[in-house]
Amino acid sequence: xxxxxxxxxxxxxxxxxxxxxxxxxxxxxxxxxxxxxxxxxxxxxxxxxxxxxxxxxxxxxxxxxxxxxxxxxxxxxxxxxxxxxxxxxxxxxxxxxxxxxxxxxxxxxxxxxxxxxxxxxxxxxxxxxxxxxxxxxxxxxxxxxxxxxxxxxxxxxxxxxxxxxxxxxxxxxxxxxxxxxxxxxxxxxxxxxxxxxxxxxxxxxxxxxxxxxxxxxxxxxxxxxxxxxxxxxxxxxxxxxxxxxxxxxxxxxxxxxxxxxxxxxxxxxxxxxxxxxxxxxxxxxxxxxxxxxxxxxxxxxxxxxxxxxxxxxxxxxxxxxxxxxxxxxxxx
Amino acid sequence: xxxxxxxxxxxxxxxxxxxxxxxxxxxxxxxxxxxxxxxxxxxxxxxxxxxxxxxxxxxxxxxxxxxxxxxxxxxxxxxxxxxxxxxxxxxxxxxxxxxxxxxxxxxxxxxxxxxxxxxxxxxxxxxxxxxxxxxxxxxxxxxxxxxxxxxxxxxxxxxxxxxxxxxxxxxxxxxxxxxxxxxxxxxxxxxxxxxxxxxxxxxxxxxxxxxxxxxxxxxxxxxxxxxxxxxxxxxxxxxxxxxxxxxxxxxxxxxxxxxxxxxxxxxxxxxxxxxxxxxxxxxxxxxxxxxxxxxxxxxxxxxxxxxxxxxxxxxxxxxxxxxxxxxxxxxxxxxxxxxxxxxxxxxxxxxxxxxxxxxxxxxxxxxxxxxxxxxxxxxxxxxxxxxxxxxxxxxxxxxxxxxxxxxxxxxxxxxxxxxxxxxxxxxxxxxxxxxxxxxxxxxxxxxxxxxxxxxxxxxxxxxxxxxxxxxxxxx
Ligand code: HEM
Numbered sequence: 001x002x003x004x005x006x007x008x009x010x011x012x013x014x015x016x017x018x019x020x021x022x023x024x025x026x027x028x029x030x031x032x033x034x035x036x037x038x039x040x041x042x043x044x045x046x047x048x049x050x051x052x053x054x055x056x057x058x059x060x061x062x063x064x065x066x067x068x069x070x071x072x073x074x075x076x077x078x079x080x081x082x083x084x085x086x087x088x089x090x091x092x093x094x095x096x097x098x099x100x101x102x103x104x105x106x107x108x109x110x111x112x113x114x115x116x117x118x119x120x121x122x123x124x125x126x127x128x129x130x131x132x133x134x135x136x137x138x139x140x141x142x143x144x145x146x147x148x149x150x151x152x153x154x155x156x157x158x159x160x161x162x163x164x165x166x167x168x169x170x171x172x173x174x175x176x177x178x179x180x181x182x183x184x185x186x187x188x189x190x191x192x193x194x195x196x197x198x199x200x201x202x203x204x205x206x207x208x209x210x211x212x213x214x215x216x217x218x219x220x221x222x223x224x225x226x227x228x229x230x231x232x233x234x235x236x237x238x239x240x241x242x243x244x245x246x247x248x249x250x251x252x253x254x255x256x257x258x259x260x261x262x263x264x265x266x267x268x269x270x271x272x273x274x275x276x277x278x279x280x281x282x283x284x285x286x287x288x289x290x291x292x293x294x295x296x297x298x299x300x301x302x303x304x305x306x307x308x309x310x311x312x313x314x315x316x317x318x319x320x321x322x323x324x325x326x327x328x329x330x331x332x
Numbered sequence: 333x334x335x336x337x338x339x340x341x342x343x344x345x346x347x348x349x350x351x352x353x354x355x356x357x358x359x360x361x362x363x364x365x366x367x368x369x370x371x372x373x374x375x376x377x378x379x380x381x382x383x384x385x386x387x388x389x390x391x392x393x394x395x396x397x398x399x400x401x402x403x404x405x406x407x408x409x410x411x412x413x414x415x416x417x418x419x420x421x422x423x424x425x426x427x428x429x430x431x432x433x434x435x436x437x438x439x440x441x442x443x444x445x446x447x448x449x450x451x452x453x454x455x456x457x458x459x460x461x462x463x464x465x466x467x468x469x470x471x472x473x474x475x476x477x478x479x480x481x482x483x484x485x486x487x488x489x490x491x492x493x494x495x496x497x498x499x500x501x502x503x504x505x506x507x508x509x510x511x512x513x514x515x516x517x518x519x520x521x522x523x524x525x526x527x528x529x530x531x532x533x534x535x536x537x538x539x540x541x542x543x544x545x546x547x548x549x550x551x552x553x554x555x556x557x558x559x560x561x562x563x564x565x566x567x568x569x570x571x572x573x574x575x576x577x578x579x580x581x582x583x584x585x586x587x588x589x590x591x592x593x594x595x596x597x598x599x600x601x602x603x604x605x606x607x608x609x610x611x612x613x614x615x616x617x618x619x620x621x622x623x624x625x626x627x628x629x630x631x632x633x634x635x636x637x638x639x640x641x642x643x644x645x646x647x648x649x650x651x652x653x654x655x656x657x658x659x660x661x662x663x664x665x666x667x668x669x670x671x672x673x674x675x676x677x678x679x680x681x682x683x684x685x686x687x688x689x690x691x692x693x694x695x696x697x698x699x700x701x702x703x704x705x706x707x708x709x710x711x712x713x714x715x716x717x718x719x720x721x722x723x724x725x726x727x728x729x730x731x732x733x734x735x736x737x738x739x740x741x742x743x744x745x746x747x748x749x750x751x752x753x754x755x756x757x758x759x760x761x762x763x764x765x766x767x768x769x770x771x772x773x774x775x776x777x778x779x780x781x782x783x784x785x786x787x788x789x790x791x792x793x794x795x796x797x798x799x800x801x802x803x804x805x806x807x
Binding site: 003163164166167173174176242243245246249250253256257258260261262263264265266267268269270271274275277278281282284285287288289291292294295310318322 | 333334336337340341343344347348350351352355357358385386494503550553554555558560583584585586593595597736737738740743746747750751753754757758761762
């Protein structure tokens with residue numbers, strides 16, 4: 001099998017391009033967050049209804065209108081920055097997608113056969129999911145938090161994990177690889193977003209508590225003001241996890257079918273499989289927690305984040321360090 | 333639910349050491365190495381089953397408890413759900429306006445007409461309907477609970493299938509050289525691990541001969557030497573009386589023979605030697621299996637000749653592509669046999685075969701032996717062994733392939749049950765379960781006041797829009 005080096009090099013260039021645009025996106029989204037209007041009043045609903053009834057009684061009061069005039073300039077700037085950010089996210093998605101396609105064409109195979117390609121593909125699935133979801137609702141508040149993990153993934157890929165374009169080793173040549181890895185990439189992308197939402201939920205929830213208790217506001221409260229309220233964040237996180245859990249289950253089973261075809265056993269508790277199992281159990285625990293009194297909300301969010309950390313551990317530590325730990329004996 | 337949650341946590345936690353410590357089930361060599369490297373901590377860890385985590389009593393206890401609690405929680409719910417599936421939704425509450433997604437409007441139609449219209453159109457869109465004098469109760473999404481029960485029961489089936497397959501099956505490995513054969517029979521395996529209830533009579537009576545093994549490697553570039561293809565060609569006889577079939581076996585393409593599966597898992601080289609004694613008589617002529625030690629197939633192995641007096645042992649390296657750089661010892665620099673060479677040492681003394689302790693066929697016990705010489709040979713070269721021990725000719729090499737052969741009667745069931753689990757899970761997580769009500773009452777002007785409200789029994793989006801749709805169908 002011949003490798004087309006020029007396509008592979010073009011693919012690398014597109015990754016550098018995407019990193020540039022993502023950095024621009026990060027700046028734009030930061031401005032949008034700093035200057036943007038509050039998405040929804042996060043003061044608790046009691047206050048809100050008092051405000052509204054106050055407004056109703058007094059008619060449209062000038063005291064309420066004046067500040068909204070002064071903020072509208074900054075608001076406009078924030079909105080423009082958010083729009084720029086969105087455009088840049090679309091561009092980045094196209095660049096990363098293009099890099100994947102070229103990489104695949106250069107070796108004439110699916111472009112996810114090693115950690116480099118896997119990271120790029122996961123980055124793509126995150127930005128693509130973000131762009132697709134943003135078609136239906138305003139997600140500019142989330143943009144900054146999306147650019148960070150994607151930049152990290154691409155940065156690690158191009159520096160530490162970089163691998164030349166090459167044909168696959170025989171063990172990876174199976175259509176179950178295509179199915180297993182593709183679904184895993186999609187799930188990892190979605191679980192990243194899920195973990196982000198759960199983290200933002202924790203921030204928003206703490207901030208709402210502080211506002212209720214009228215303790216002094218912190219920097220995080222400034223951030224929380226720009227986010228949807230805690231309940232909505234929680235619900236969004238839940239929907240992503242609930243939607244992805246069946247797919248993750250399928251991905252693990254597809255991996256088992258592949259292992260059966262390649263190694264003669266469908267489950268062998270090797271570290272990689274063990275951590276896939278741990279991740280699966282943690283997410284099952286998350287779904288249970290959502291249905292258990294006293295565990296919804298904050299504790300459930302911590303479980304979701306733990307599930308994501310297990311994925312990251314499986315990807316970075318099990319793939320590299322655990323093997324290394326054992327290879328000290330030279331018996332690898 | 334709290335019990336399930338805590339047991340799930342414990343299960344995740346208990347699996348962690350299984351990935352941090354080497355496990356006997358997957359890497360027994362690493363375990364013994366670990367025990368040798370940690371003489372103090374090793375035995376303690378061993379007693380805590382940290383090298384057999386997934387077969388340990390504590391791991392077993394957790395998953396057994398989990399599945400008992402699963403059965404205890406799910407089986408009663410099957411009955412409850414069965415009743416629910418056959419009964420009608422509960423009556424409409426009196427005050428709908430306290431419920432979420434509440435709507436009201438006034439129409440000029442008669443009460444009964446509105447009710448009838450609602451019943452027909454709601455039924456058509458999949459709601460189960462109960463009618464009252466001036467209300468309708470509707471419910472949908474029963475599939476959510478059905479799916480949930482299917483999922484949890486399927487997990488139980490998976491567990492049973494895995495246990496059954498493990499107990500009645502076996503796993504064996506065997507190394508076969510080109511030109512040699514294998515008949516499926518316990519004695520022919522190099523390693524054989526039967527399940528507790530395995531019946532040796534069940535071994536399917538196939539046999540094969542490895543006619544050719546071929547491999548291709550990446551040449552040049554960062555992944556120089558990476559394996560690109562390997563394939564074993566063999567002549568297969570499925571049962572003693574069936575005709576010979578030509579079969580190609582590759583990684584990811586196992587051979588299925590009446591309940592058994594044969595997998596190509598590894599390969600290596602077997603240098604061929606002809607060893608003659610001082611009198612010129614052949615004392616040994618065969619291909620010896622050498623085991624690869626690195627990605628470039630630097631391979632090590634031994635030849636033991638117990639019939640000479642004193643006994644002769646040969647130990648050494650087979651190097652498919654002899655490296656020019658000898659500073660780190662004999663080494664191959666590429667996995668393909670481009671420049672094959674062997675690098676051997678000859679030992680004289682007592683091989684230690686007679687003391688009853690089983691010995692590895694890949695290692696020479698040199699405690700009672702002395703080395704008489706070392707030599708590097710390429711194919712066709714002959715070495716005059718020192719101390720008049722005769723000659724050793726390196727005639728060439730063959731390749732060998734290693735096979736893993738398994739039988740698992742449970743795996744089909746496990747697969748079906750896991751597919752069922754995914755199906756149930758998808759229903760359980762994606763089907764919304766909700767109730768809706770319609771109440772009609774006469775206004776003072778003789779028109780009809782319609783009130784509609786809904787209730788989501790589970791977290792699923794879109795209650796409001798669904799209730800709006802229901803209302804719209806009546807307006
Ligand atoms: C092998 C372990 C288990 C796994 C992987 C598992 C997984 C799941 C999943 C993914 C859900 C869906 C959650 C949802 O509908 O939101 C669920 C729901 C549920 N599970 Fe389990 N489960 C396990 C064991 C158990 C056990 C032992 C019990 C009983 C104590 C149990 C009781 C329930 C109940 C009652 C629900 C329904 C919750 C609801 O309707 O929201 N599960 N389980």
